[in-house]
Amino acid sequence: MKSLTITSHLEVYDSLEELPGNLQQLMQQAIKVRDTAYAPYSQFKVGAALLLDNDEVILGSNQENASYPSGLCAERTAVYAAGAKYPEAEIKAIAISAKSMKHQVISPVPPCGACRQALIEYEVKQEKPIGIFFMGESGKVVKANSIKDLLPLVFDNSSL
Numbered sequence: 001m002k003s004l005t006i007t008s009h010l011e012v013y014d015s016l017e018e019l020p021g022n023l024q025q026l027m028q029q030a031i032k033v034r035d036t037a038y039a040p041y042s043q044f045k046v047g048a049a050l051l052l053d054n055d056e057v058i059l060g061s062n063q064e065n066a067s068y069p070s071g072l073c074a075e076r077t078a079v080y081a082a083g084a085k086y087p088e089a090e091i092k093a094i095a096i097s098a099k100s101m102k103h104q105v106i107s108p109v110p111p112c113g114a115c116r117q118a119l120i121e122y123e124v125k126q127e128k129p130i131g132i133f134f135m136g137e138s139g140k141v142v143k144a145n146s147i148k149d150l151l152p153l154v155f156d157n158s159s160l
Helices: 021-034 074-085 113-126
Strands: 010-013 044-052 058-062 090-102 131-133 141-144
Touching: 010 044, 021 044, 021 058, 021 090, 044 074, 058 074, 074 090, 074 113, 090 113
Parallel strands: 090 131
Antiparallel strands: 010 141, 044 058, 044 090, 131 141
């Protein structure tokens, strides 16, 4: 038997103001689009902003449905829109912000497992890491240099 140790490197910023200017702006866009979320069931709104290598920013917010599996998270809304509009562009970074209508969210909220899987597909496709920044509605911001820091044992095309 062998042992496997998995480590992830994450950086934690005490506030949005500690991020470099362009990433502050990207997160501000995620915060703004968060309010466009359609979340009548969960009362949990998420906004995502993708920065592409062509300097375009693609926004997404979560969209719920009474038939729960039919809804879509903010991250996948943005990623799939980017893939449809700019299929050759690479994703440089994604900023994510979450807010509950029931209580204050001050802890950083990472993407769900399904969104991590969708993001890793694009990271593998472009053969370059995607920087990921996530926060609650205020407070600390967490940065991962790659989706692999959040999903270290990836399922990708090599698994098929």
